[in-house]
Amino acid sequence: MVRSKxxxxxxxxxxxxxxxxxxxFSQMEDSTAYxxxxxxxxxxxxxxxxxxxxxxxxxxxxxxxxxFLVISDHDTLTEVDDLNKTFGKAGEFIxxxxxxxxxYLESEKKAIHVNSLNPTKNVLPQGGENPVxxxxxxxxxxxxxxxxxxxxxxxxxWSLTANDLKQTQNCVLFxxxxxxxxxxxxxxxGFPGVEEMWDDILSSGKLIYGxxxxxxxxxxxxxxxxxxxxxxxWVVVRALExxxxxxxxxxxxxxxxxxxxxxxxxxxxxxKGITIDINAGKRAKYRTLFIGKYGxxxxxxxxxxxxxxxxxxxxxIRAKIIDSNGCMAWTxxxxxxNK
Numbered sequence: 485m486v487r488s489k490x491x492x493x494x495x496x497x498x499x500x501x502x503x504x505x506x507x508x509f510s511q512m513e514d515s516t517a518y519x520x521x522x523x524x525x526x527x528x529x530x531x532x533x534x535x536x537x538x539x540x541x542x543x544x545x546x547x548x549x550x551x552f553l554v555i556s557d558h559d560t561l562t563e564v565d566d567l568n569k570t571f572g573k574a575g576e577f578i579x580x581x582x583x584x585x586x587x588y589l590e591s592e593k594k595a596i597h598v599n600s601l602n603p604t605k606n607v608l609p610q611g612g613e614n615p616v617x618x619x620x621x622x623x624x625x626x627x628x629x630x631x632x633x634x635x636x637x638x639x640x641x642w643s644l645t646a647n648d649l650k651q652t653q654n655c656v657l658f659x660x661x662x663x664x665x666x667x668x669x670x671x672x673x674g675f676p677g678v679e680e681m682w683d684d685i686l687s688s689g690k691l692i693y694g695x696x697x698x699x700x701x702x703x704x705x706x707x708x709x710x711x712x713x714x715x716x717x718w719v720v721v722r723a724l725e726x727x728x729x730x731x732x733x734x735x736x737x738x739x740x741x742x743x744x745x746x747x748x749x750x751x752x753x754x755x756k757g758i759t760i761d762i763n764a765g766k767r768a769k770y771r772t773l774f775i776g777k778y779g780x781x782x783x784x785x786x787x788x789x790x791x792x793x794x795x796x797x798x799x800x801i802r803a804k805i806i807d808s809n810g811c812m813a814w815t816x817x818x819x820x821x822n823k
Contacts, residue, residue, distance in 0.1 A: 521552055522720050523719055524545060525580075525719065526556050526636060526698055526700075528699075531557040531562045532584075533701060534557070534703070538562050538567055539571075541703060545714065550718070551577055551578070552731055553577075553579050554580045559583060559586055561583050564581050580602050580731060582601050583600050584636065585609055585610075587609035589618055594643035596615060601631055603631035607622070607625045615644055619644065633655045633657065635652070635658035636658075636659050637699065638678060638681065639677070642668065649685050650690055657693055657695055658682075658695060659678070660695060661695075661812070664711075664712050679694075682694055683777070683778055686819075687777045691738075691819055693738045695719055695742055696814070717742065718743055721739065722734060743811075745809075746806075747813070748760060748815075753818055758818065760789055760815070761788065765807075772805045775803070775804060776798045776802075790805070801818045801820065802816065
């Protein structure tokens with residue numbers, strides 16, 4: 485991943501609804517001023533249940549080409565000011581304050597976890613009588629702390645359903661892919677995978693953006709049986725500058741893609757369609773799926789750049805890029821209303 489790579493494009497509107505002006509930034513802005521920033525919003529240290537200190541964790545991400553890191557210890561705000569003084573560098577690497585609000589519904593043995601991104605204060609679990617109430621209570625508390633909420637691994641313990649997330653208000657981020665090995669990213673036993681849940685939610689008309697994150701715990705022995713190691717999934721954010729405010733605002737407006745290894749050079753959207761330019765490695769082949777309502781694949785492209793022309797009648801289109809070694813990337817949905 486090349487740090488701070490400038491995007492040269494005419495109209496990059498991740499999550500842009502073509503029938504509205506709610507794109508997250510003005511179309512009159514100079515797109516060449518924006519840059520890609522690679523980051524992880526979910527990892528743990530010895531301040532909760534990780535095996536390594538905040539210093540060791542921070543150094544790992546900095547040394548592996550990340551531009552930003554949110555340390556999300558359970559119900560704890562890990563201090564980042566000193567870490568930024570030691571490891572941070574303007575325009576190249578920063579830490580952003582965060583935590584994982586960790587709630588449990590004992591009556592149903594469900595775990596409801598929501599990240600608090602860039603809060604002004606620590607947020608403790610708020611509780612609730614059912615998964616939806618518990619989820620909403622924690623989201624509301626995170627908002628009260630002037631932070632951005634991110635719903636984590638909804639299939640962990642099969643805790644949250646698509647219908648639960650459809651009822652949630654004031655939260656547009658959830659993990660479509662988690663690097664943790666026991667959070668059930670895929671379907672099984674009659675339960676849908678998280679990506680299937682995403683299409684179910686989008687098909688109801690609710691806009692939600694898909695995050696990739698590590699949920700890393702193991703840095704000393706990352707290959708132990710838990711396998712919760714770093715470098716499994718991340719986001720690449722398009723922002724004007726590398727600051728906490730710019731990064732979390734870009735996330736909330738869908739100006740990013742999620743990845744487990746596929747890198748994009750360019751991603752363009754205009755009123756005619758989508759163009760995706762993949763940074764193709766010599767040892768991999770790529771296919772791009774353009775996906776719409778209820779997971780329908782409208783087109784599979786093997787060319788690079790991969791293109792999709794809007795046909796009319798699609799409710800939304802999102803792209804999933806898969807390489808021949810199993811790495812993936814997900815762009816955010818383009819909501820098409822009365823195109």
